[in-house]
Amino acid sequence: xxARKATPWVAGILVMTGMVCIGLRIRTxxxxxxxxxxxxxxxxxxxxxxxEQAGARLSLAIPFDTPRCRVFRQVVRYSDLQxxxxxxxxxxxxxxxxxxxxxxxxxxTARFDIHLSRxxxxxxxxxxxxxxxxxxxxxxxxxxxxxVESAAVTETLQSIRRETPPPDDLVKRxxxxxxxxxxxxxxxxxxxxxxxxxxxxxxxxxxxxxxxxLCRANKTPARMMTGFVVEESESLEPRAWVExxxxxxxxPFEPVNGYMRELPYNYLAVRRDGGDxxxxxxxxxLESHFSVLRLPSGPGAARSKHxxxxxxxxxxxxxxxxxEVLSLILLLPLGGLVTAFFRTMVGVRTFGTxxxxxxxxSFVFADWRTGIFVFAxxxxxxxxxxxxxxxxxxxxxxxxxxxxxxxVLCIIFxxxxxxxxxxxxxxxxVLLPMVILTxxxxxxxxxxxxxxxxxxxxxxxxxxxxxxxxxLVLRWAAAGRILFMFPEAHLFTIAVLILMGxxxxxxLTELWRFRDFKPRGPSExxxx
Amino acid sequence: xxxxxxxxASPAELRARGVLGINRRxxxxxxxxxxxxxxxxxxxxxxxxxxxxxxxxxxxxTFAVIECQGDLRRFSDLVRERAQFVxxxxxxxxxxxxxxxxxxxxxxxxxxxxELHSLADMCYHISTVLSGLYSLAGQHDQAIVEQRIVRHAVxxxxxxxxxxxxxxILYRCVPVMAMVRLPTRESRGRANLHQGAVAAAVNLRxxxxxxGVCKDHFITEHPDTGATIDGLxxxxxxxxxxxxxxxxxxxxxxxxxxxxxxxxxxxxVILEANARPGLAIQVAxxxxxxxxxxxxxxxxxxxxxxxxxxxxxxxLSEMK
Numbered sequence: 001x002x003a004r005k006a007t008p009w010v011a012g013i014l015v016m017t018g019m020v021c022i023g024l025r026i027r028t029x030x031x032x033x034x035x036x037x038x039x040x041x042x043x044x045x046x047x048x049x050x051x052e053q054a055g056a057r058l059s060l061a062i063p064f065d066t067p068r069c070r071v072f073r074q075v076v077r078y079s080d081l082q083x084x085x086x087x088x089x090x091x092x093x094x095x096x097x098x099x100x101x102x103x104x105x106x107x108x109t110a111r112f113d114i115h116l117s118r119x120x121x122x123x124x125x126x127x128x129x130x131x132x133x134x135x136x137x138x139x140x141x142x143x144x145x146x147x148v149e150s151a152a153v154t155e156t157l158q159s160i161r162r163e164t165p166p167p168d169d170l171v172k173r174x175x176x177x178x179x180x181x182x183x184x185x186x187x188x189x190x191x192x193x194x195x196x197x198x199x200x201x202x203x204x205x206x207x208x209x210x211x212x213x214l215c216r217a218n219k220t221p222a223r224m225m226t227g228f229v230v231e232e233s234e235s236l237e238p239r240a241w242v243e244x245x246x247x248x249x250x251x252p253f254e255p256v257n258g259y260m261r262e263l264p265y266n267y268l269a270v271r272r273d274g275g276d277x278x279x280x281x282x283x284x285x286l287e288s289h290f291s292v293l294r295l296p297s298g299p300g301a302a303r304s305k306h307x308x309x310x311x312x313x314x315x316x317x318x319x320x321x322x323x324e325v326l327s328l329i330l331l332l333p334l335g336g337l338v339t340a341f342f343r344t345m346v347g348v349r350t351f352g353t354x355x356x357x358x359x360x361x362s363f364v365f366a367d368w369r370t371g372i373f374v375f376a377x378x379x380x381x382x383x384x385x386x387x388x389x390x391x392x393x394x395x396x397x398x399x400x401x402x403x404x405x406x407x408v409l410c411i412i413f414x415x416x417x418x419x420x421x422x423x424x425x426x427x428x429x430v431l432l433p434m435v436i437l438t439x440x441x442x443x444x445x446x447x448x449x450x451x452x453x454x455x456x457x458x459x460x461x462x463x464x465x466x467x468x469x470x471x472l473v474l475r476w477a478a479a480g481r482i483l484f485m486f487p488e489a490h491l492f493t494i495a496v497l498i499l500m501g502x503x504x505x506x507x508l509t510e511l512w513r514f515r516d517f518k519p520r521g522p523s524e525x526x527x528x
Numbered sequence: 529x530x531x532x533x534x535x536x537a538s539p540a541e542l543r544a545r546g547v548l549g550i551n552r553r554x555x556x557x558x559x560x561x562x563x564x565x566x567x568x569x570x571x572x573x574x575x576x577x578x579x580x581x582x583x584x585x586x587x588x589x590t591f592a593v594i595e596c597q598g599d600l601r602r603f604s605d606l607v608r609e610r611a612q613f614v615x616x617x618x619x620x621x622x623x624x625x626x627x628x629x630x631x632x633x634x635x636x637x638x639x640x641x642x643e644l645h646s647l648a649d650m651c652y653h654i655s656t657v658l659s660g661l662y663s664l665a666g667q668h669d670q671a672i673v674e675q676r677i678v679r680h681a682v683x684x685x686x687x688x689x690x691x692x693x694x695x696x697i698l699y700r701c702v703p704v705m706a707m708v709r710l711p712t713r714e715s716r717g718r719a720n721l722h723q724g725a726v727a728a729a730v731n732l733r734x735x736x737x738x739x740g741v742c743k744d745h746f747i748t749e750h751p752d753t754g755a756t757i758d759g760l761x762x763x764x765x766x767x768x769x770x771x772x773x774x775x776x777x778x779x780x781x782x783x784x785x786x787x788x789x790x791x792x793x794x795x796x797v798i799l800e801a802n803a804r805p806g807l808a809i810q811v812a813x814x815x816x817x818x819x820x821x822x823x824x825x826x827x828x829x830x831x832x833x834x835x836x837x838x839x840x841x842x843x844l845s846e847m848k
Contacts, residue, residue, distance in 0.1 A: 003559075003560070344551055347550070393652045395655060395656070395659050396656060397659065450624055451722070451723055452723065455722070503551055504552035504555045504556060505539060505549065505551065505552075506539050506542055506549040507550060507551060510542070510549050511536040511537050511538070511539065511542065512536040514537055514542055514547050514810070515534050515535065515536050515537045516534070516741075516745065516746055516811060517537055517541065517547050517810075517811075517814075517816070518534070518535075518537045519541065
């Protein structure tokens with residue numbers, strides 16, 4: 001079979017395969033059965049706040065994976081926020097930080113799909129089996145709500161100690177004290193440890209803090225936990241409980257409901273330092289609303305036990321830190337598609353094949369105004385220095401490296417300059433592809449020398465035009481989301497590219513180039 | 529100027545005239561007819577020249593091939609006995625990196641364009657050639673020092689500042705279309721169409737020029753000299769076509785463009801061959817390539833035998 005005949009077949013097979021894959025995956029999403037005692041839930045954070053200026057920071061804590069709970073899909077949607085480099089899982093909290101780009105109202109929705117199991121069946125990523133000296137000191141320290149040094153705490157501890165001779169379980173006694181002796185208070189009941197112990201009444205937070213303070217005063221490391229009780233609810237309040245280090249592991253205690261050393265399976269830990277789940281700095285009017293919805297059996301759930309190959313295709317199971325970058329990478333082939341379209345169907349000429357795509361990619365990370373400013377400045381300064389360098393008659397590789405060094409210095413000083421005029425850009429804003437810029441400067445210079453400046457400008461204009469189109473595609477968030485859900489959709493991309501690779505029609509620019517072949521007008525001399 | 533205002537052609541109009549587009553050229557002719565493994569034979573001019581020499585096809589005499597920076601010290605000795613010579617990159621394209629030395633006294637070198645260069649300048653130029661500045665993929669290159677071609681008298685009034693070259697496109701070893709490219713002041717003596725050189729079509733059968741085109745517009749006179757570019761008879765035309773066919777067969781490339789220059793003494797010599805020859809030749813000929821290529825595709829293999837090609841060439845030259 002020759003190439004011309006084979007092409008539509010190959011493209012057709014790819015499209016069919018892609019459709020079958022996507023279809024199967026949509027279908028299995030509704031078909032997976034869970035084992036008994038297992039359930040799927042969707043926890044949603046809806047966050048609103050206002051900022052007076054750009055640069056306010058929003059921090060979201062993400063649920064921990066534990067033996068009974070696993071986040072299998074996570075999606076964060078926001079409009080005007082810029083994700084910072086996501087923090088690696090820390091001891092206290094897994095957090096996403098986002099920075100506002102402009103002043104005004106800000107909205108964010110975060111969705112976590114959670115798989116709960118009554119039997120501890122998941123292997124937790126971070127099961128702590130030892131405590132560093134630093135962490136130990138941290139979990140013995142007092143603070144504003146947990147007044148370890150206060151008289152009420154130390155005296156209460158002394159009296160409980162006296163009642164409990166050494167072989168008895170002191171932590172258990174302390175817990176029973178907080179559970180039974182400190183009663184649940186009214187709305188304005190004390191929320192700090194000393195207050196709750198003094199008045200023998202406290203809010204749930206106050207009672208938990210009382211237990212932490214007593215433990216810490218007894219030199220037993222203890223920490224506040226913040227999280228949720230997963231049950232269907234339109235409006236969920238964060239819960240506080242306590243974990244106490246028993247020398248080998250952390251044991252949970254919940255003084256409000258009296259759970260000791262074992263929590264119900266639906267307690268979901270989100271923070272391990274008692275902090276708020278959603279925090280804003282330099283912003284105001286923070287409203288966070290949490291809700292939980294029970295999900296029908298879905299993908300990813302049954303997979304967490306049996307590592308099936310199909311799970312490889314499901315990218316949503318990956319840690320949230322990777323989502324942003326992975327969806328961008330998945331958009332890159334669309335940049336290739338745009339480039340292929342412009343080169344083979346339109347006939348636009350550019351500097352280098354993928355230069356426009358790579359420039360566009362760097363602009364996605366940058367604020368486009370800063371990006372264009374830096375880009376134009378670097379390009380013009382690069383060209384000026386390149387023409388000076390020409391007089392030194394340097395060999396090619398050292399000369400290119402000099403230009404690269406100048407490009408780097410130029411970008412660095414652009415950042416410094418922008419900061420000087422109080423327009424501090426994010427570090428990513430200037431993450432321009434420096435090697436690509438260097439090569440563009442070199443090619444522009446050579447083309448203008450060897451051909452002509454107008455031709456070089458024509459190539460530059462073509463490069464910029466294709467880069468703009470690539471940028472629009474790369475910024476297309478919906479496409480990124482779909483590709484992230486169904487990466488196999490790129491089989492369609494390959495099919496389109498294969499068909500384009502066999503396009504033998506005229507390029508759009510050729511209609512102009514060969515316009516003199518139009519039926520003869522009177523001005524054209526006859527052919528002999 | 530009127531043509532600037534002219535509307536673009538429609539695909540149907542171009543198709544009717546048999547105009548070959550770049551996509552079709554690549555997909556239907558270059559990719560199937562030219563095996564990638566044979567590309568070095570045309571991309572490396574040292575290799576092209578060696579193939580020509582082994583077949584007795586005339587090429588400019590090679591004085592030296594400079595392969596490494598160390599050879600630069602010998603450059604002065606290499607050219608001591610040569611009054612005139614040309615330096616060109618072995619992997620160059622579109623005439624880039626070519627320096628034509630018209631006279632020199634071992635210290636100062638005067639180019640055909642009248643510029644003066646010191647020995648150090650010349651050595652620097654050669655070292656940029658060696659470092660791959662002009663080569664297609666930027667890989668390490670060689671510099672060829674070769675005989676300078678003396679322009680044939682027939683082109684005296686229609687070439688400014690350089691030597692015209694003659695391009696013949698061959699498909700399945702049969703010449704299908706030809707043109708001559710005449711340098712102008714705007715093209716700075718280079719025979720490059722997109723830099724403003726003039727192209728005139730050549731009648732395949734007779735070797736006589738007709739028509740003309742400059743920057744994709746029809747013209748009949750040389751823009752600098754005003755001399756007509758119509759009706760020039762290229763000497764040794766049959767010899768030239770024969771050499772082109774021999775080279776195409778030797779290169780084993782089905783779709784190839786061969787570039788000649790006419791030497792006043794020797795006649796046609798081959799400068800280089802191109803596995804992806806440009807499409808401007810169609811504008812110069814005011815005729816599309818597609819119909820001619822399709823015609824050859826319908827010929828049985830025995831009709832393409834060397835002895836019968838004259839008939840085919842005659843038939844092709846009549847096609848519009």
